[in-house]
Amino acid sequence: MVAVNQIPEAVIRRLPLYARVLRVLEARQETVSSRELGDWLGRRPAQVRKDLSYFGRFGKQGRGYNVERLLAELREILGLSRTWNMALVGVGRLGRAIVDYRGFAPEGFEVVACFDASPERVGKKAGKLVVQPMAEMGQTFKEKDIHIGLVAVPANQAQHVIDQLVAAGARGILNYAPMAPKVPSGILVRYVDPVRYLQSMTFHLKNEKGFGHRASLD
Amino acid sequence: MVAVNQIPEAVIRRLPLYARVLRVLEARQETVSSRELGDWLGRRPAQVRKDLSYFGRFGKQGRGYNVERLLAELREILGLSRTWNMALVGVGRLGRAIVDYRGFAPEGFEVVACFDASPERVGKKAGKLVVQPMAEMGQTFKEKDIHIGLVAVPANQAQHVIDQLVAAGARGILNYAPMAPKVPSGILVRYVDPVRYLQSMTFHLKNEKGFGHRASLD
DNA sequence: ATATGTGAATGGGTTCACAGCT
DNA sequence: AGCTGTGAACCCATTCACATAT
Numbered sequence: 001m002v003a004v005n006q007i008p009e010a011v012i013r014r015l016p017l018y019a020r021v022l023r024v025l026e027a028r029q030e031t032v033s034s035r036e037l038g039d040w041l042g043r044r045p046a047q048v049r050k051d052l053s054y055f056g057r058f059g060k061q062g063r064g065y066n067v068e069r070l071l072a073e074l075r076e077i078l079g080l081s082r083t084w085n086m087a088l089v090g091v092g093r094l095g096r097a098i099v100d101y102r103g104f105a106p107e108g109f110e111v112v113a114c115f116d117a118s119p120e121r122v123g124k125k126a127g128k129l130v131v132q133p134m135a136e137m138g139q140t141f142k143e144k145d146i147h148i149g150l151v152a153v154p155a156n157q158a159q160h161v162i163d164q165l166v167a168a169g170a171r172g173i174l175n176y177a178p179m180a181p182k183v184p185s186g187i188l189v190r191y192v193d194p195v196r197y198l199q200s201m202t203f204h205l206k207n208e209k210g211f212g213h214r215a216s217l218d
Numbered sequence: 219m220v221a222v223n224q225i226p227e228a229v230i231r232r233l234p235l236y237a238r239v240l241r242v243l244e245a246r247q248e249t250v251s252s253r254e255l256g257d258w259l260g261r262r263p264a265q266v267r268k269d270l271s272y273f274g275r276f277g278k279q280g281r282g283y284n285v286e287r288l289l290a291e292l293r294e295i296l297g298l299s300r301t302w303n304m305a306l307v308g309v310g311r312l313g314r315a316i317v318d319y320r321g322f323a324p325e326g327f328e329v330v331a332c333f334d335a336s337p338e339r340v341g342k343k344a345g346k347l348v349v350q351p352m353a354e355m356g357q358t359f360k361e362k363d364i365h366i367g368l369v370a371v372p373a374n375q376a377q378h379v380i381d382q383l384v385a386a387g388a389r390g391i392l393n394y395a396p397m398a399p400k401v402p403s404g405i406l407v408r409y410v411d412p413v414r415y416l417q418s419m420t421f422h423l424k425n426e427k428g429f430g431h432r433a434s435l436d
Numbered sequence: 437a438t439a440t441g442t443g444a445a446t447g448g449g450t451t452c453a454c455a456g457c458t
Numbered sequence: 459a460g461c462t463g464t465g466a467a468c469c470c471a472t473t474c475a476c477a478t479a480t
Contacts, residue, residue, distance in 0.1 A: 004425055010449060016417035020396060024373075033461065041398050045461090046451055053463055061462045062458040078417050079424030097315035103396065107413050147423060148416065155242075172419045174412060178238060178321065180259050188422055190415035194392060195325050197408035198366065199234035199296050201390040204406055205365060206297030207222055228471065251439065263439090264473055271441055279440045280480035 002054050011051045015074055017041055018048070022071040033064035080108055085146045087137070087170070088114040089161050090153035091126045094176060098152055099127040111150065113140050117157070137168040148172045155179040162189075220272050229269045233292055235259055236266070240289040251282035298326055303364045305355070305388070306332040307379050308371035309344045312394060316370055317345040329368065331358050335375070355386040366390045373397040380407075 021040045025032055034045040034052075052058055052065070055077050059065045075081050086104075088095055088111050099111055114129050115137055116122060122133045132140060140146065149165035151158055151173060158177035165173060172188040175181065178196070183189055239258045243250055252263040252270075270276055270288075273295055277283045293299050304322075306313055306329050317329055332347050333355055334340060340351045350358065358364065367383035369376055369391060376395035383391060390406040393399065396414070401407055 008449065012421050013414075013418045015421070016414045017398065019417070020414075021398065024397070035461085044451065046453090046464095047449090049462060050450080050464075057463070059462050060458070061456070062460050064461065077421065079420040080417060084416070084420060084423075093318060093320070094315075097311075100311060101412075102311070103413055104416075107417065109413065109416055148419070172416075172423050174415060174419075179242070180235065180239065188419050190419055192410065192412050192415065194319075194410050195321055195327065196231075196234045196238075197392060197410065198302070198322075198327055198390075199237070199298060199325065200231045201366070201392075201406050201408055202297040202302060203230050203233070203295065205302075205390050226471065253439085262473065264442095264475090265471090267440060268442075268472080275441070277440050278480070279478065280438050282439065 001056055007054045011054055014041075014043075014051055015078055018051070019071060019074045019078065019080075022067055022074070025067050026071060030067060031064040032067050032070075034059070037065075083108050083110060084148055085110055085112045085144055086148040086150055086174075087112065087141065087144075087146045087165075087168075088126075088150045088152060089116070089134075089165065090151065090157075091116045091121050091124075091131050092152065095152040096126055098150060098176070099129065109148075112144050113146065117153075117161075134164060137164060141168045141170070146170070148174065150174045150176065152176045219274055225272045229272055232259075232261075232269055233296055236269070237289060237292045237296065237298075240285055240292070243285050244289060248285060249282040250285050250288075252277070255283075301326050301328060302366055303328055303330045303362055304366040304368055304392075305330065305359065305362075305364045305383075305386075306344075306368045306370060307334070307352075307383065308369065308375075309334045309339050309342075309349050310370065313370040314344055316368060316394070317347065327366075330362050330364065335371075335379075352382060355382060359387045364388070366392065368392045368394065370394045 018037060021037060022032070034048040038045045038048045049059070056073065058070050058073055086109060088098055091114055095114070099114060104110060111129070113132060114126050115132050115134050117134050121131050124131050147170065149170035151161055151165070153161050155177045158175065158179050159181045162173060162175070162181045162183060166183060166187055170187070173183070174190050174192060176192045178193055181189065236255060239255060240250070252266040256263045256266045267277070274291065276288050276291055304327060306316055309317070309332055313332065317332060322328060329347070332344050332349055333352050334349050335352050339349050342349050365388065367388035369379055369383070371379050373395045376393065376397050377399045380391060380393070380399045380401060384401060384405055388405070391401070392408050392410060394410045396411055399407065
C-alpha cells in the first residue's frame with residue numbers, strides 16, 4: 001500500500017485486465033489465487049500479488065482473493081463506479097462505427113454528443129444523437145458534464161480537433177487517428193491504432209524465428 | 219547494431235510510430251534530427267538515436283537523418299515492403315466495420331477472406347467478400363497465403379475462434395474481443411480494446427491530480 | 437556549431453524468496 | 459499444505475554524457 005502518485009503506470013494499465021478476467025470468473029467461482037489470475041493473462045503470480053498490494057491487502061493467505069470483493073475494489077480504484085460521458089468528433093465511417101459500438105455502455109462509458117466540422121453532416125443523425133457543429137463544443141461539454149473526447153477524423157485534421165477538445169474542457173482523449181498530437185501536459189491521450197499493432201507484429205512474423213517471447217497483453 | 223533476437227520489444231513497438239511521423243515529414247523536409255523526431259512523439263532524442271542504432275547507422279553527424287531513406291529502412295525492417303493478407307472472423311457490426319476500415323490498405327494490409335459461425339451469415343456479402351463457413355478456414359489460409367487473423371466475435375466465443383485460427387495456420391492474431399486468450403507460444407497476439415484504454419485513463423481522471431505524467435504513445 | 441552513435445549510469449518494473457497467516 | 463504480502467535482487471529500458479563526424 002503506497003501513495004497514489006507513486007504507483008507505476010504499468011500497474012495501472014494492468015488493472016482493467018484483472019477486472020476483465022474477474023468478470024468471467026465471477027459467475028463460476030468464489031475465490032481466485034494469484035497463480036490462476038496470472039495464468040489467464042500470461043503473468044507471474046508474484047506480479048499479480050504485487051500489483052494488487054499497491055492498493056490494499058485484498059487476499060487471504062491460504063485461500064486467495066474473493067472474486068466479487070476484488071472486482072468491486074478494482075472498479076472503485078479505476079473510477080468505474082460512475083458513468084463517464086464522452087463526446088465524439090468526426091462522424092464519418094469510423095465515427096459512425098464508434099457511436100454504434102456496443103462495448104462502451106456495459107462498462108459505464110457513454111457517447112452523449114457528437115460533432116463534425118462538415119456542414120453537410122451537422123444536423124443529421126448518428127445513432128440516437130444529432131451531429132452538432134464544432135462551435136457548440138464548449139457549451140455542450142459543460143451542459144452534459146463531458147470529460148472525455150473521442151477523435152475519429154483524418155490524421156491531418158486531428159491536431160486541430162484535439163486542440164478544440166482541450167479548449168472545450170476534455171481531460172482525456174481517445175485518439176483513433178493514426179498520428180501523435182501535441183497536447184498540454186495534464187491531458188491524457190490514449191491511442192487506438194490497429195495498424196500500429198499489426199506493424200510491430202510483422203517485424204516478428206517476417207523473421208521466421210524470434211518467436212520465443214510471451215504473447216502477453218501489452 | 220545488434221542481433222535481431224536481442225532487440226528490445228519496446229523498441230520494435232516504437233518503430234511504427236517513427237515511420238508514421240516520417241510519412242508526414244516526407245512531404246516537407248529532407249532531413250530530420252533525433253530531437254525533432256522525438257518531439258513529435260514525446261520522446262527524448264537519445265532514445266530515438268538508440269532505437270535506430272539497433273538496426274544500423276542511418277544518420278549523419280551534424281545533419282541528422284535523411285527522411286526518405288530512414289522511412290524506407292524502417293519499412294524494410296518492419297516487413298512492410300510486402301502485402302500481408304488477413305482473415306476476419308466474426309461478421310457482426312464490429313466485423314463489418316473492420317472489413318470497411320480504410321486504414322489497412324495504405325499500409326499494405328488487406329482483409330482477403332471472412333468467416334462466421336452463424337449459418338445465416340454465411341454466403342452473404344461483407345464489403346467485397348463473401349462470408350465463408352468456419353470449416354473452410356484451413357483451406358482458404360493456404361490458398362490465399364494468409365498469416366494474420368482478425369477476431370471480432372463476442373468474448374465468450376473468442377477462445378474457440380482463436381484456437382481454430384491457430385489450427386488453420388495463423389501466426390499473428392489481432393484480437394478485438396475484450397478477453398485474454400491462451401495461445402501456444404510462438405503465436406503473436408495484439409489487442410484492440412478501446413475500453414481498456416479508457417479504464418486506465420479514468421484512474422487518473424478520478425484523482426484530479428496525478429496528472430504530471432507525459433502523454434506518450436504507449 | 438550541430439548532431440550522431442554508444443558505453444556507462446540511472447531508473448523503473450519484474451521476479452525471487454521467504455516470513456507469516458489460514 | 460496452500461497462499462498472500464513484500465523487501466531485496468535482478469533485469470530491462472531510458473537517459474546521460476561524450477567521443478566523433480560534418
